[in-house]
Amino acid sequence: MQKCFLSIIIFFLIFSYGTGYISAKEHQDGEKKEEQIELTKYSQSAILLERDTGKIMYEKGANDKLPPASMTKIMTLILIMEALDKGTIELEEKVSISEYAASMGGSQIFLEAGEKMTVKDLLKGVAVASGNDASVALAERIAGSEEAFVKMMNEKARELNLENTHFENPTGLPAENHYSTAYDMAIMARELLKHEEITSYTSIYEDYLRKGTEDEFWLVNTNKLVKFYDGVDGLKTGYTTKAKYCLTATAERNDMRVIAVVMGADTTKKRNSDVTKMLDYAFNQYETKKLFERNQAVSKLDLLKANKKGVKVVTGDSVSLLHKKGEKLKDIQTNVQLNENIELPLAKGDQVGILSVVQNGKTLSKTPLVVQEDVGMAGFWMLFKETFDDLLKKEY
Template identity: 35%
Template sequence: MKLLWFSLVASFFLSGTAVAAPEKAALDVRAASYILGDIDTGMVMYDKDSDKRVPPASLTKIMTLFLIYDALARGDLTLEQALPVSERAWRTPGSKTFVRVGDQIRVNDLIQGIAVQSGNDACVVVAEHLAGSEEGFSDLMNAKAKELGMVNSHFVNPTGLPHPEHYTSARDLFLLASALMNRFPQYSHFVKEKQYTFSGIQQYNRNRLLWRDPSITGLKTGHTREAGFCMVATSDKDGQRLAAVIMGAPSSKIREEEALRLLRQGNRLFETVRIYEPGAVIRSLRVWKGAEEFVDATVDQPAVVTIPRKQRSSLEIGMVYEEPMVGPLVKGQKIGAVIVKLKDQELLNRPVVAAKDIPSGGFVGNFVDTIRLYFGW
């Protein structure tokens, strides 16, 4: 194994997932639990009781939207497809899109009804179409939660109506919100819409931060007596995308104030540093006993870290790889790793792969390389 360290300036490109984070500072937030993190790196900047299981209220609908977007991406739904409204959907209590029994509603309208109006009836319409029933849809929700690593979540309905076995955590909602924003950017406009009119009724987005700060990109509010006032707020500013989760705040005003304070604090004190884009060549490496003498070592995933501001010059970027490297090699084969450190703390470890196939060399070339390796030439 050989380890090379690069200068930061020479290595600076552009965007991965950090495996560690600088030490977090304490922050007093008026909420039962909360979390602030970087959507692109997964780094948590501040949190309190973020693994505590709590009722999510309408933040449940983030998972409902995730499954709708997932179905759209697979081709199981289209935005123009019309879905029927059952009597059960029409009778669902709570906030409404005001769909009517027997109507055929476009998926696009149902998404707007969920994202803007927080319509419980619209959630049930989609759930019944995708899974046959709310119960079947809940199974899909729990399977997706497991896939996303949401270890403190369990869903029994697509709406967030109270139930003893319906719960999540601030950290799980951060994971869900990050996955939603990263996987489905083509649908991100829905949660930024400030108002929506359906059946002649105009309703406004309950996320009032959309009016207060131009960097706000979503995402969802929620409230029940059991859950208190909850919110997932996301922002995009100075190339940094953050998500703040507020659970159990005492009022809608306080949840908004605390979410915005967290987002601004994170943006002021931390920065997202984009190191390598997918496909970036890290270095050309010598290949022995190959049809070609060199192979480009590249990353097939973005590499990005979150660090405290004014510490960029302390970042170290290195690559560890096999030496000697012997052919043949296959395109995409792991041949090393990029390591990013901040003051001796490893922030990221990203695989490095061969950019192309390197077939085995011919008899003569292989023989010569064997001699060179043996004598260290």
């Protein structure tokens, strides 16, 4: 057990800050809900939130359990991106397609058993064309089997505290006990967007697989808003007879990124209409003030028995304030608090504290603080030298 010598509180006084939105969880707990306009008359459930703060600007039946159809692939993509980050898989690595993966129905990129395709192209197949075959091929590569991958999906759902989500497959094909909610899908979207490179795939409107061969396949994005709505660069559509038309969309303008989810619309036109109205509402009514970028250094860590000193402590995500346009911001404080007890070793990305944004004693947001590099235990001679140096300082 190591003692952290550094615990810093940083205060930022900015202008006035007003809320005007309440989370789905707060609604469940009985807090009075602000009266709101109807934005999604065609969808069974919906939610609109700002990505950095997670604050909800609009919701309708956001905690209703419904089949998510291919929006399931947002969780599949999270695990794919995590595997890439860990080096478990590599973009240029070729994956051998199993007979089972090639047998998937529904949306597909028409993989053949025994075919080899790069992780990068399979990722495009999932993100752009919603390929069920590509999803299962990557699931098998990452976890060894579809069943093992689904277990990972549900473990990740628990890690994200998604209380109303359970997966039976990585595709969203109809299955008993496979469900989620608009709120949970939005939280998954926030998690996926931490991997900023994902939008370089989900924003593709059209592309080709196996280009120049007789098996060339034209990819066309199932999310048409990528082409027709300014700022939209993802994320995932969904459709089954039971789920109807669903969409988790994200758009960014003027440094504000929002996430809109609709479930259970009767047609793609109605689905896109509801999402467009929510996005219009967000960008017309709200704006954000950026306080910290993701991975911005806010402190340094010095542990007694660490093999490195002055290790940078950075924000695990970007930190912003969301407010209605025209409102002034004031009386905002940011509090950087490092954990009192930190155990070694630490891996890059391990959480060592919290950055809180506070207004008049009320916490508006909390963001994890993480180490920017690996930190191990110091060797004997390093500890000896530090002890000797300390003695010399005391002597003089």
